[in-house]
Amino acid sequence: MRKNIVAGNWKMNTTVPEGVKLAKEVNKALEGQDVNCDVIICVPFTHLVPVNDAIDANKLGLGAENCADHRSGAYTGEVSAPMVASTGAKYVILGHSERRQYYGETSETLKEKVGLALENGLTPIFCIGEVLEQREDGSYFDVVKKQIEEALFNLSAEDFSKLILAYEPVWAIGTGKTATDDQAQEMHAFIRKTIEDKYGKEVAENTSILYGGSCKPSNAKALFAKPDVDGGLIGGASLDTESFMGIVTAF
Ligand code: PGA
16 A cells, blocks of 8 residues: 655755754654654755754654765765665655756666665655646656656666655746646556556555645645545645644645
8 A cells, every 4th residue: 555645845945953943843743643644854965864863763754855876986065875874864855856957967867866775775755747838838748757767667666666756847846836636636647557557556556656846735635635646745835844734634
């Protein structure tokens, strides 16, 4: 059975003390709740160790927002998958549209990152999604299919089963313009079918596919009620405990 998951993506926000405070607040809010989903926060590299020390791993999962496409060596400024894993983090966001758009990440580099993450016991939260122009010209199914095929279909069924996917239409990220629950469902069903065609029904049925893009307490319930939407990857609303918890409790 696939899991319901709500994951926060803090992006480049909060200093270390601010981040530790926020993580503690979220952890505390979860202590009093019986929630129906796994809850994860993905934080800047600098925050991983202190946040890991500050939270209860049984209540709140921890992830990074990226990792390098090499194992180690002369790559100044990069942070490798083994380094991320050594902090205690269990997850890593890969292929976020901001990484693709501003840092030139391609399917080729992402394929390396996914392989290294898995090799080091990290669960990738792999992001896919079309830009506005592709939504408008109708090529969005092809675009998303290609992103999955190019970066992930080299994996064995066993390795693919370890992934979490996140559909994030780029036009909905940070814009306040959410995909409708029907638009999300349509794409999530398509993604699941794409997985089924390659890896079979069991793998497809067991893959958690999250929706991301202006997800907030007011729209989370309708989105999560869709049969193929297994949770959310939350940017802006994950920086405020009350909003984030409003989404977590939408399940
Ligand atoms: P948003 O970001 O919730 O602020 O739109 C989502 C994301 O980029 O993961």
